[in-house]
C-alpha cells in the first residue's frame with residue numbers, strides 16, 4: 001500500500017499507470033524509479049507539479 005508523499009495518508013487510490021490519488025489532501029502523484037512527483041489538481045482538472053521527491057530505490 002502506497003502512502004501519500006504529501007500528507008502520509010493511506011487513503012491513496014490508483015488512477016492510472018504509476019499514478020495515484022490521495023483523497024485526504026486531494027493531490028495526485030506518480031511513482032517511478034527516478035522518484036515521486038506530486039501534483040495538485042487545479043479547478044479545471046489540470047495537474048500542477050508541486051514537489052519532486054527523493055528516489056525510492
Ligand SMILES: [Zn+2]
Pocket residue numbers: 004005006007008009022023024025026027
Ligand atoms: Zn495526501
